[in-house]
Amino acid sequence: MLNPSAFAWSESESLGQHLESRGVSRRDFIAFCTEMAVILGLGSAAAPRVVKALQSTRRPTVIWLQLQECTGCVESVLRTSEPTIGDLLLDVVSLDFNDTLMAAAGGAAERAMHTSMQANKGKYLLVVTGSVPLKEDGIYTTIGGRTAKAMLEEAAEGCAAILALGACAHFGSVQAARPNPTGAVGVRDVIKNKPIVNIAGCPPIGDVVTACVVHYLTYGRLPAVDGEGRPLFAYGKRIHDQCSRRAHFDAGQYVTAFDDEAARKGWCLYEVGCKGPATFSPCPIFQWNTRTSWPIGAGHPCIGCTEPYFWDTMTPFYGRLPNAGGFPVEQRVDMIGAALAVGAAAGVAAHGAATVLTQIRRRKATNQVPETSGGEGEDHGQN
C-alpha cells in the first residue's frame, strides 16, 4: 500500500528517483504518465513531456482547509482509484495540513499549518473543501475560535493557487440552497487575487482531483477552465453527449417508471428526471470508484451535481427537464430525430433547446450563474 504521505520524498530527490527507490519501475512510471497525458486531453504524444516534468518536479506542499462541509470530498479523494499508481500521485505531494487525517490536534495542528505556510510561502497549493458562511460575521463556522473566512484569507495569502474541491467550495452547495440560512458562498466569492480551479461535483471524482494535480505539477499552471472555473479536460462535455444510454434517447426508448421493463433493459432515464442533458461532468468517462460504475449506470437519473446551484436549478430531481431536450451543444442532425422520438415531450423542442444553448454559452463566457428560464416543476431561487 502506498499511503499519500507516509513515504518521504526528500528535498534532494526528484519524483522519478523517489518512485524508483520505492520499487516503481520506470516502465510503470511511463505507463502512468502516458495515461495521465491522455486523461488530460494532451494525447499520448505528450507523455514524454509529462515524464520529464514529473521527474524533475520537487515534492510540493499542499495545505488542505476544510471549512463548512461534510467531509465527503476528503472521502472521495481517499477513493482515488488508479490502482496503486493513483496513490503515488498523492504521494508526490507533502500534505502538511488536513483535519481528517493528521495526527496532531488543536494548537499542535495549527502550528504545523503555520510552519508549513511560512516555509513554503508563495509556493504551496491550497486545497479547499467546504463553503464560507458570511452571514453574521461568519459565526456559523469557526475553527480554533476563528471564522472560516479568516482561515481561508490567511491560507490564500501565501498560496500559489487554489483547488476548490467540490460543490461547497465551488458555490456553497446544499447549505447555499434557498434560502441559504448562513450566507454560504464558494471560494471565488471570497478570494479574488489567486488562480482558482473549481473541481465541481458533490463530491467530485477523486481521480479528477488527481489529474488536476498532475497537470499543475507538469506544467506549473492550472488546467484551462470553462466559465465556471471547471477544468475543460474533465468538464468540457455534457453527460448527455457521452452517456452510455444515449442511443436509447435517440431511439425514443425511455424509462417511464423505476423498475419498469425499460429500466430493466437499461434505457434512457430522461423521463424520470435525468439532468444529464444540462450537466457538464466527467462521470460517464472517468466513472466512480475504480471505474466500477456511475449514477446513470446504476439506474438513477443524474441530479446535475457539477452544475452551480443545482439544488435549486435541478430540482425536483425526478421532474423531467422542461427545456433541456436532448440537444447537444453543437447542434447535430440527430436532434431532429430526437425531438421526433420524444413524442409526448415534443413541446420542448426548439424553444427549449435554444434556451439551454443560450444558458450554456452565457455561463461559459461570463462565469455567471445560468439564468433559469422557467418551465414545469423547476425551482429557481437561490441567493
Add this chain to the structure above:
Amino acid sequence: MARTKIVVDPITRIEGHLRIEAQAENGKIAKAWASSTQFRGIEIIMQGRDPRDAWAFTQRICGVCTVVHAVASCRAVEDALNIRIPANANTIRNLVHGMQFIQDHVIHFYHLHALDWVDVTSALRADPAAAARVGRTLSPWPNNGEAEMRAVQERLKKFVGSGQLGIFANGYWGHPAYKLPPEVNLLAVAHYLEALDWQRDVIRLHTIFGGKNPHPNFLVGGMASAINLDSGATINAARIADIAGMIRRSREFVEQVYWPDLVAIAGFYKDWAGIGGGVPNFLACGEFPEADIRDYDKLYFPRGVILDKDLSKVHEYDHRKVQEYIHSSWYEYPGANQDVGLHPYEGETIPKYTGPKPPWTYLQDQEKYTWMKAPRYEERPMQVGPLARMLVAYASGHKDARELVGEALGKLNVGPAALFSTLGRTAARGIETVLLARKMEQWLGDLNGRIRNGDTATFTRDKWDPSSWPKSAEGYGFLDAPRGALGHWVQIENGAIKRYQAVVPSTWNCSPRDAKGQEGPYEAALQDNHPLVDPERPLEILRTIHSFDPCMACGVHVLDAEGREVVEVKVQ
C-alpha cells in the same frame, strides 16, 4: 494546585469541527465542555421541497456516513406515505448500509483512532522478524510476514528521515501514555496502510447499487438499480459476483486484521476500561430489518434503552419520549420558557448566536457555547453508538452478540463492567463490525434466493405520484447508524415538505449541558476518572473523544420555525 484551562480546537481525525475545552487539576480533568462550531441549517432548506428529493439533501449532512441520512430520509417519507418497499430493496439497503458500517468502522479504527494508541515513531525501533512473529500469533493474515514488516519499516525510516512529516507532523510521539511495544506499533502502521487500499475496494458495493461513493443514490419506494440477469446495464450475475468478492474480502480483513489488532492493542491499555465511562444510559433504535421496517422484532440489531448501566432490564424504545433542549445552545425558542423540551414533530429552532465575537479564546465561561442542541430521553442524556447497540443486544440475549462480547471479555480477562468505558466504546465498534461482516453473506444469499425464484422487484410504484398522497402526512424514519441512533421526522402537506427534523447520533453524544446541569456524553466521559498528564499534549482527551467517533456535520441541524418568512431571491 490551580486548575488549568485547556482548549483543543480543532479536534482532528473526526468529521467536522469540534472544540473541546476543559479544566484540569492534579493530572485529572475536572470539567469539560464540548462545542460544535459549524452550523448549516439544512432543515430550513428542506421546507417546500419535494419529499422524494429529501434523501439527497439530507445525505449531504455528512459525506462520511454517506448512506445513513439518505436511508433514514427514505424511511421517513415511506412511513408518512405508507409505502412498503420490496424485499429486494430492503436487502439491498441492508447490504449497502452493512458495508458502510464495516468500511467506516475500519477507517475509524486505523485512520482516525489508532494514532491515539499507536506511536508511529516507535515502530522505527521494531525488530521486523519479531513483529512478524507477533503477527502470526494474532492471525493467519498473509501480509504479516517479516518481509512485509521490513518493507514498511524501511519506508517509515526514509519518511521520518526526510524531515517532511506531512500528516504525522507535530503528533504527540513519545508521550508517556503510549504503551505498545515497537513491534506492535509496526504491525499497526502496516495495517494502517493496508486498510487504505482495502477500503477503496470494498466500498465499490455502493457504486454498484448507488452509482458512486461518497453519496450513492437512493430512491423513495425502493432502489433505482434494477435487476435483470439478461442485461449488461443492470444488476446481473457479473455484478453479484463482484459484490460477493467484496463481501468475502471485507470479512477476511475484519476477522484477520481489524479484530485481532483491536484485541491485541486493547490488551496493553486495559486501564482505559476504567476511564471515560460517563453517561450511564444507552439508547439503540435498532437496525437492519430482516423484513418490513415496521416489524420491530425483526431487526438484526435490536432496539431498546438501558438505564443506569443496569443490564438486567432493557426498556422499550419509544421515539415520542425524545425531546430537544437549547439551554446551552445558540438557539432560541419562541415563548417565555427557554428550558422546555420539544419533540421533533413540534421542534422549533431559531439560531441566535450569543457567543463572543471571533476570534475568541474561551467559550467555557459562557452559558451558551455550542451549535449542538441537547436531545434527552425522558429528560435523561443518552449514549448512542456501537456500545449502546451491543449493550442492548447483549442484555436482550442476542446470540451472536453475547458470544462475541463474551469472547472479547475473556481474551482481555475483564468483566462486563469494563464495557462502560472509553475502551468499551472502541471494543464494541469492533464487535459489531465482526457481526456484520459475517451477516453480509446471508443477505446476499437472501437476494440471490429471491432472484432465483423470479422475484426481481426493487421498487414500489403505487405511491410514487404525488396525486396518490394524502393532503397531509407525517412520518418517522429511524436507522441505527455507525455512530448511533438516528431519527428523521418529516411532515408533508400538499405534496411538499412542511417540516423536517433530524436527531442525529452526534447530537446525542456531543450534546451540551441541559437546564438541570446534566452534561452530554462527551463531557461526562471526560469528567469520569479521566487523566490528563500534560495539558500541552492532550492525547488522553483525543482517546476518549475519538472513542465516540464524532461526526459534527451530522450533529448540527435546525428546523425552521413554522411561519417564519423564507426569503427567496430569484437569479436574474
